[in-house]
Amino acid sequence: MTNDKHKGIARESLLLKSLPAEYVDRLLAMSSWHSYDRGETLFLHGETARSIHIVISGWVKLFRVAPNGGETVVSVFTRGESFGEAVAFRSNKYPVSAEAVTACELIQIPTSALLETMRKDLDVSVSILASTFAHLHSLVDQLEQLKAQTGAQRVAEFLLEFCEGSADSCVVTLPYDKVLIAGRLGMKPESLSRAFAKLKPIGVTINRNSASIDSIEGLREFALSDPANSWNKAL
Numbered sequence: 001m002t003n004d005k006h007k008g009i010a011r012e013s014l015l016l017k018s019l020p021a022e023y024v025d026r027l028l029a030m031s032s033w034h035s036y037d038r039g040e041t042l043f044l045h046g047e048t049a050r051s052i053h054i055v056i057s058g059w060v061k062l063f064r065v066a067p068n069g070g071e072t073v074v075s076v077f078t079r080g081e082s083f084g085e086a087v088a089f090r091s092n093k094y095p096v097s098a099e100a101v102t103a104c105e106l107i108q109i110p111t112s113a114l115l116e117t118m119r120k121d122l123d124v125s126v127s128i129l130a131s132t133f134a135h136l137h138s139l140v141d142q143l144e145q146l147k148a149q150t151g152a153q154r155v156a157e158f159l160l161e162f163c164e165g166s167a168d169s170c171v172v173t174l175p176y177d178k179v180l181i182a183g184r185l186g187m188k189p190e191s192l193s194r195a196f197a198k199l200k201p202i203g204v205t206i207n208r209n210s211a212s213i214d215s216i217e218g219l220r221e222f223a224l225s226d227p228a229n230s231w232n233k234a235l
Contacts, residue, residue: 006033006056010107013054015082018127023117030113035105042098042106049087049094051108055079058104059176062096063183073183076101078175085132089115101176149223152198154185156223159204163216172211 007028010016016024033056036042042053045064053060055077062074062083074096077083087094088111118125149157158181162172174181182192196206202222203214213219 006105006107009056009080010054013080013082014131015052015054015085015128018130019117019124020121023121023124027109027113027117028107031107031109033105033107036100036103038100038102040100042100043094045095045097046093049084049092049111051110052082052084052088052114053098054082054107054109056105056107059101060098060104060106061101061176061180061184062098064096071183073180076176076180076184082131085128101180151185151187151191151195153223153225154187155181155192155195156199156204156219158185159199159211159213160216160220160223163213163219168216169212169214170216172213174209174211177209 010028011021011024016027019027032051036058042060043049057079060077060083062077064072064074066072075083083098084094086092091111114128118128159172162175163170178192179189182189185192187195196204199219199222202218204219205212
């Protein structure tokens with residue numbers, strides 16, 4: 001069941017917000033809306049991609065399972081974010097599986113509908129390409145974090161994403177379990193625990209599924225500091 005609020009979130013997504021309103025309305029009218037429970041599968045590795053997904057609420061993870069049974073989290077998406085464009089445009093098979101991390105709602109735009117719109121208007125094609133490049137830049141940023149930041153700095157930046165308002169302190173509700181957070185940040189669960197411990201001296205306290213931050217500015221300064229300082233202390 002959709003409402004104006006759901007449609008508003010879809011219209012403001014990176015994929016659709018730069019498109020002319022009449023095209024967006026037409027695409028939404030041709031799309032399907034789905035609700036998923038936590039742990040429910042959206043699609044599996046190897047299935048043919050026929051639609052593009054936009055998250056309306058909740059969290060979705062993309063992951064792969066190695067031959068030894070180990071799971072690698074490729075990415076995590078939340079409200080207003082889209083995924084599956086690259087494989088859907090070519091009707092390729094999904095290189096990953098998708099699962100609802102929390103209860104969530106999504107819109108699925110048929111690839112055929114979006115391709116037809118792109119063929120009619122060159123500006124639409126340019127807008128879609130721009131959103132695809134934005135996703136690429138996001139992946140580059142994640143790689144940069146892995147190479148240039150310590151684990152504790154990556155966790156600090158992750159927490160800062162959820163700090164809202166003008167107050168200098170806040171309590172952040174962790175959006176999903178710590179194993180998944182570790183996977184998203186390219187860490188093992190035990191490394192995440194050590195990273196949380198390193199944030200305690202600068203005023204970050206973890207209580208089950210929440211993080212109490214005494215100074216947002218102090219946490220930001222730590223995230224932006226030269227990682228060599230931490231590495232030198234470890235020597």
